[in-house]
Amino acid sequence: MYEQFFGLREKPFNLTPDPHFLYLSxxxxxxxxxxxxxxxxxxxxxxxxxxxxxxxxxxxxxxxxxxxxxxxxxxxxxxxxxxxxxxxxxxxxxxxxxxxxxxxxxxxxxxxxxxxxxxxxxxxxxxxxxxxxxxxxxxxxxxxxxxxxxxxxxxxxxxxxxxxxxxxxxxxxxxxxxxxxxxxxxxxxEPLTREETARYIHHRLVKAGSRGDLVFSERAVKRIHRKSSGIPRLINVLADRALLSAYVRNSFLVDVRDVKEGEKSLGEADGLFPKRRGLLAFLTG
Ligand SMILES: Nc1ncnc2c1ncn2[C@@H]1O[C@H](COP(=O)(O)OP(=O)(O)OP(=O)(O)O)[C@@H](O)[C@H]1O
Ligand SMILES: [Mg+2]
CATH class of the missing domain: 3.40.50.300 (P-loop containing nucleotide triphosphate hydrolases)
Structure with a gap:
């Protein structure tokens, strides 16, 4: 739903294993x-x-x-x-x-x-x-x-x-x-490092058609990395929700508050899943 607003051809953080989006960490x-x-x-x-x-x-x-x-x-x-x-x-x-x-x-x-x-x-x-x-x-x-x-x-x-x-x-x-x-x-x-998480997010945005004006702030990336422990599927889930929150604010800068907002929309209040297992359990049912 936010693709058009951000000028993207497709959703950057889909959960399918698509080689088109492959990031070689x-x-x-x-x-x-x-x-x-x-x-x-x-x-x-x-x-x-x-x-x-x-x-x-x-x-x-x-x-x-x-x-x-x-x-x-x-x-x-x-x-x-x-x-x-x-x-x-x-x-x-x-x-x-x-x-x-x-x-x-x-x-x-x-x-x-x-x-x-x-x-x-x-x-x-x-x-x-x-x-x-x-x-x-x-x-x-x-x-x-x-x-x-x-x-x-x-x-x-x-x-x-x-x-x-x-x-x-x-x-x-x-x-x-x-x-x-x-x-x-x-x-x-092994999961991605923080630097790789930043590059991974950027890579997916570019592959989805972003021309560089849509950016995740350093603090946003840091929080996504901490919450996901560097697991790509969890990064995708969090980044997608954060994008949605930024879209609602009409902002091309995805900030840490958008990540927090995204976490809430996932049904988990802030701090409820400090450990990877919490979010993983959520994803794997
Ligand atoms: N190197 C990568 N580049 C781009 N996307 C990736 C990469 N690694 C994982 N992903 C993305 O992360 C998500 C999970 O990846 P994948 O399904 O391959 O994980 P998996 O290890 O097979 O998971 P499971 O244990 O559930 O089978 C997918 O959306 C996939 O596109
Ligand atoms: Mg698999």
Whole structure:
């Protein structure tokens, strides 16, 4: 509603992981580098962790954009699946028709045949599992079995786990030592620093069409950083509300009072969520 007033083409602080708005902070760049070069080097297992809302899915989307036709990628966004559903999802993404009645054995055989063909053709199949902290023990076991498919010289498939920090503890337990030891690339995405929060906000404003006349004051940024702990999704929520408050005042300078006003409109009185958990709980329900 405020876009027109501020001369913006679109809302700058949407909550969808849109690569158009990608801001390459140090951590996001490093996460992308670890993932991309890990895949190019042919690492079998790669793991990317991070707090809720820190930008994991955003990075997956960017990687999907970066990988060239050498790679055949399956991106599993929601792993609340049965083993057969997982296999069907992966085969579907790879463009493989499911033969026979589609028993688990049919699915596994089809996958192995496809992987062997890729090895012959010099293509690299990759499965990226987002929200991997939700994988059930049965699915983890299924993935372990898939990852054991071998050709003449090397493993036939690369697996990427992306998930919240619990994923790390999860992989360390549950008799998954063997799988855990094979994860050779790990990266944890940390939240943004205060300076990066300022640049992140500016970057999003410019991407949304701002020509530099719409500005967040230093104190506004400082408060947004403190309240969000540098988590991009929380920055977006607070910055969006602060913009709305500035719009109501007819001001192109978003000030600390607008941030406070925004917090109130989120249903939390000032000081009620000094800790990250409060606002995070609000966002994740
Ligand atoms: N580097 C970035 N550049 C631009 N926007 C970002 C960046 N990182 C995160 N965001 C924004 O923050 C919000 C949350 O990002 P994303 O959905 O990728 O987080 P997530 O870590 O996958 O969260 P969850 O744990 O809930 O799955 C999105 O609106 C996204 O656009
Ligand atoms: Mg995500």
């Amino acid at each position: 140090t951590v996001h760049r490093e996460a992308i580098d670890h993932l991309y070069y890990g895949l190019v080097r042919g690492e079998g297992f790669i793991c990317i962790y991070g707090e809720v809302g820190v930008g994991k899915t955003t990075i997956c989307r960017e990687i999907l954009r970066m990988l060239d036709e050498r790679f055949v990628v399956s991106y599993v966004l929601n792993p609340f699946l049965t083993e057969k559903e997982l296999l069907r999802t992966i085969l579907g993404d790879f463009g493989v028709e499911v033969p026979g009645k589609g028993t688990k054995k049919d699915l596994m055989d089809a996958l192995e045949r496809f992987l062997l063909r890729c090895a012959d053709e010099g293509r690299n199949p990759v499965v990226i599992i987002d929200e991997a902290q939700n994988l059930s023990p049965a699915l983890l076991e299924q993935i372990r079995v898939i990852s054991n498919f071998e050709g003449n010289k090397r493993k036939l498939i690369q697996i990427v786990f992306v998930g919240q920090k619990e994923l790390r503890e999860m992989l360390a337990k549950r008799g998954l030592r063997q799988l855990n030891q094979r994860i050779t690339v790990r990266y944890e995405i």
